[in-house]
Every structure is written in C-alpha cells, then in structure tokens.
Amino acid sequence: MIIEKRLNAxxxxxxxxxxxxxxxxxxxxxxxxxxxxxxGGVDNGEMPVYGKLGKEVTIEMGYSSARGAxxxxxxxxxxxxxxxxxxxKIVKLLCFVNCTSDFNRQPEVANGASDxxxxxxxxxxxxxARSAIGACSLPFNIPVEIEMIVRLGV
Amino acid sequence: MIIEKRLNAxxxxxxxxxxxxxxxxxxxxxxxxxxxxxxGGVDNGEMPVYGKLGKEVTIEMGYSSARGAxxxxxxxxxxxxxxxxxxxKIVKLLCFVNCTSDFNRQPEVANGASDxxxxxxxxxxxxxARSAIGACSLPFNIPVEIEMIVRLGV
Amino acid sequence: MIIEKRLNAxxxxxxxxxxxxxxxxxxxxxxxxxxxxxxGGVDNGEMPVYGKLGKEVTIEMGYSSARGAxxxxxxxxxxxxxxxxxxxKIVKLLCFVNCTSDFNRQPEVANGASDxxxxxxxxxxxxxARSAIGACSLPFNIPVEIEMIVRLGV
Numbered sequence: 001m002i003i004e005k006r007l008n009a010x011x012x013x014x015x016x017x018x019x020x021x022x023x024x025x026x027x028x029x030x031x032x033x034x035x036x037x038x039x040g041g042v043d044n045g046e047m048p049v050y051g052k053l054g055k056e057v058t059i060e061m062g063y064s065s066a067r068g069a070x071x072x073x074x075x076x077x078x079x080x081x082x083x084x085x086x087x088x089k090i091v092k093l094l095c096f097v098n099c100t101s102d103f104n105r106q107p108e109v110a111n112g113a114s115d116x117x118x119x120x121x122x123x124x125x126x127x128x129a130r131s132a133i134g135a136c137s138l139p140f141n142i143p144v145e146i147e148m149i150v151r152l153g154v
Numbered sequence: 155m156i157i158e159k160r161l162n163a164x165x166x167x168x169x170x171x172x173x174x175x176x177x178x179x180x181x182x183x184x185x186x187x188x189x190x191x192x193x194g195g196v197d198n199g200e201m202p203v204y205g206k207l208g209k210e211v212t213i214e215m216g217y218s219s220a221r222g223a224x225x226x227x228x229x230x231x232x233x234x235x236x237x238x239x240x241x242x243k244i245v246k247l248l249c250f251v252n253c254t255s256d257f258n259r260q261p262e263v264a265n266g267a268s269d270x271x272x273x274x275x276x277x278x279x280x281x282x283a284r285s286a287i288g289a290c291s292l293p294f295n296i297p298v299e300i301e302m303i304v305r306l307g308v
Numbered sequence: 309m310i311i312e313k314r315l316n317a318x319x320x321x322x323x324x325x326x327x328x329x330x331x332x333x334x335x336x337x338x339x340x341x342x343x344x345x346x347x348g349g350v351d352n353g354e355m356p357v358y359g360k361l362g363k364e365v366t367i368e369m370g371y372s373s374a375r376g377a378x379x380x381x382x383x384x385x386x387x388x389x390x391x392x393x394x395x396x397k398i399v400k401l402l403c404f405v406n407c408t409s410d411f412n413r414q415p416e417v418a419n420g421a422s423d424x425x426x427x428x429x430x431x432x433x434x435x436x437a438r439s440a441i442g443a444c445s446l447p448f449n450i451p452v453e454i455e456m457i458v459r460l461g462v
Binding site: 036096 | 282
Binding site: 175176177178179180181182184185189190191192206248250252254255289290291292293294295299301 | 341362397399400401402407408409410411412413414415416418419422423426435436437438439440441442443444457459
C-alpha cells in the first residue's frame with residue numbers, strides 16, 4: 001500500500017470508483033497491460049467543472065480537471081488490481097482537451113495529469129509518453145478526457 | 155465459425171473487406187495483438203451516412219454508423235485472421251464522433267459499436283475499454299471513425 | 309545503420325532530438341513495444357508551419373508537416389534505441405490534423421507520414437495501421453500531431 005500512503009501523504013484520497021457511462025468497461029487487463037477507458041475528472045468531491053478551455057474554463061480549472069481524471073483512473077485501477085503497488089510503469093496517456101478552435105495550450109492542461117502521476121509514482125514508474133489534443137467537444141461537456149495504458153509488475 | 159454463425163443468426167453478414175484509403179494497412183498483427191486502423195461504417199449495403207452529429211446526423215444514425223464501423227472492422231479481422239473465433243478479447247476502442255462543438259452525447263453514438271461487439275462476442279470476450287471523443291471533422295465527412303485493439307488466443 | 313543510410317540516401321537527415329513540451333517523456337519503452345508521444349513536424353530546419361488545414365495550411369504543407377513529424381519521431385527513436393535498425397515493425401500511427409470543421413481530407417495529410425515510413429523501412433517493416441482524425445486545435449497551433457507505436461526486434 002505504498003502508493004496509497006503516498007497519495008494520502010499528499011492530502012489526496014481516491015474518489016468513488018467511476019462507473020462506465022455506456023456499454024463498455026472502465027478498464028481491461030490484457031496480459032500485463034491495463035487499458036483504461038477515457039475518463040473525466042469532474043467528480044472528486046469538489047465542484048464539478050464543465051465547459052471548454054478558451055471559453056468558460058481557465059487553464060487552472062483544466063489543470064485541476066486533468067488531475068481529477070487521474071484520481072478517477074487510480075480509483076478504477078485500485079478496483080481492478082486490488083493494490084496500486086502492482087503498477088510497474090505508467091506507459092502512455094492520451095489527453096483530450098475540450099476547447100475552442102483558437103486554444104493551443106493543451107500541454108499545460110494535460111500537465112495536471114502528468115504532474116500528479118509523477119508525484120505519486122515517482123519518475124521511474126510515473127514518467128510516461130503522452131499526446132495532448134484539442135477536441136471540439138467531449139461527453140457531458142467535461143473539459144478533459146484521459147485514457148491511459150499501464151504496465152503491471154510480475 | 156461460431157462467431158460468424160452468431161452474426162448470421164443476428165441477421166447480419168460481413169460487408170466487403172474495406173480498403174485502405176491511404177498508404178497504410180487496415181490492420182497490423184503484432185504478437186498476439188491486432189491493431190485495426192480507424193474505420194467508418196458507411197458502406198454496409200444501406201444508404202451511406204455523412205455529416206455531423208448535432209447537425210444533419212441524428213443519434214440513431216450515428217449509432218447505426220458505429221455499428222456499421224464494427225461490421226467493417228470484423229470484415230478486416232476475418233480477412234487477416236481467417237476465422238473470427240481466434241479473437242480472445244476485444245481490448246479497446248477509440249471512437250471519434252464527427253460533431254458540432256455543442257454536441258456532448260458521444261457515448262450514446264459509440265454504444266452502437268460496443269453493443270454489437272457484446273452481442274456477437276458475449277460479455278467475457280466482447281466487453282472492452284473505450285474512449286468516445288468529439289472530432290471537429292473526419293475523413294470524407296463520415297460521422298464516426300473507430301479504431302480497435304484485439305487480443306488473439308494462442 | 310542500414311536505416312540511417314537509407315535516410316541519407318533519400319537526402320534526409322535526422323533533426324535535433326525533440327524535447328518534451330510538458331511533464332512527460334517523448335517515448336516510453338515497454339517490453340518490445342516503444343510508445344512515442346504525440347509530436348509535430350515544424351522544426352526540421354525548414355520554415356516552421358503553423359495553422360489549420362482548410363484555412364492557411366494547404367494539403368501540401370500539411371503533408372510536409374506530417375513527414376517532418378516522422379523525422380522528429382525517428383530522431384527520438386534513435387536517441388532511445390541507439391540504432392534505428394532495431395525497429396522490427398511500425399505498428400500504428402494516430403494522426404491528428406488541425407483543421408476547420410469542413411475539411412475532410414485528413415488521409416492525404418497523414419500520407420506524408422506513412423509514405424516516408426514506407427520509403428525508409430520498406431513495406432514489410434514500415435507498413436502500419438493508422439487513424440487520421442480532425443482536431444479543432446493542436447498545441448502551439450501546429451498543423452499535425454502524430455503518435456506512434458513501434459515493435460522492436462529481439
């Protein structure tokens with residue numbers, strides 16, 4: 001429970017396990033790779049944020065939503081794996097930012113997810129490949145949607 | 155041929171094997187993982203649908219296009235694998251929905267793909283991770299583009 | 309150094325190794341799979357191109373940017389792998405094209421990446437799965453962002 005202790009030491013706790021919002025699973029384990037479905041970060045006890053970057057959502061709110069998406073993904077991972085210490089490597093993130101067509105600071109928003117993963121798992125396990133992309137819209141008008149690939153230890 | 159018999163029992167048949175629309179392959183097999191290129195669902199014998207959700211394409215038409223995309227993906231899989239019974243798990247879908255900037259019901263559209271995969275492969279093999287994303291535009295103005303990762307049995 | 313010799317024979321050279329533009333790695337190796345972060349192609353010694361397809365960026369400029377993105381990805385790969393000859397298969401590309409909502413020729417733009425990969429690696433190793441998607445905006449207003457999955461030989 002090293003990872004969860006680190007989470008708590010950062011003053012964070014895992015939110016309720018997110019539910020699928022369609023006929024899909026929130027995660028699928030394939031060999032030693034865990035594929036996590038696209039997830040938003042609006043449900044972490046704080047005020048949910050909706051809307052677009054470049055319009056009603058600031059970079060700070062977007063950063064915080066990306067951070068919240070990671071907390072939701074960690075909660076899903078804990079439900080699937082039992083223990084977050086089984087994570088060997090955060091392999092890849094695909095971050096979609098709901099934004100206007102003239103907004104081009106997606107990396108700063110996505111850093112909310114990346115920074116938290118490195119804080120929690122450290123550089124060796126937590127540093128990952130990533131793409132950050134502008135989306136003209138996202139489900140339920142969430143500002144950020146993140147999917148993730150994780151490798152487990154043996 | 156269990157999977158194809160199930161397809162036929164559902165009144166469905168595999169469309170013509172889709173062709174690549176650029177200098178790429180419609181699928182690449184890597185170890186036991188099959189990576190399928192982004193594919194639309196406009197060519198299944200019915201009237202092709204073009205356009206955007208939130209504008210000229212209804213949720214029902216989008217749902218049906220997502221279903222058609224899965225039929226095209228299955229046809230590609232059959233061409234590559236010989237037999238769809240080799241599928242062990244539908245691992246992950248990435249669904250892009252061509253839509254206006256105020257459309258946020260992407261999951262309902264993507265369910266057209268997910269529902270059909272579960273009907274055909276059952277929950278154990280067919281239930282998958284998924285992301286559904288709004289795209290401001292898609293190739294040829296198709297309403298839905300889906301890429302898929304599949305694991306094969308040994 | 310067969311692959312680099314082929315690059316040079318084509319009159320091409322690897323650009324400076326691209327830097328991460330956020331708190332992520334430009335590539336992560338997981339087993340025999342290399343996951344490369346989304347990368348643009350504006351920095352290859354030529355005039356950088358910014359903007360959207362369907363607006364100020366022509367298909368030719370987009371094609372050239374996609375080609376430049378591959379050169380950047382190859383430069384990252386060389387930095388990680390030491391030798392590009394270790395590549396066994398280009399498995400998959402995900403190509404985002406920064407464009408207007410009525411632009412639907414993403415595949416022609418993405419061909420800039422695919423054509424170059426096949427020129428360099430040949431059909432057997434270079435032919436890949438691919439999705440080409442319209443994005444309403446991309447980081448720094450680059451016209452094309454490409455992420456890639458590559459399998460290494462043993």
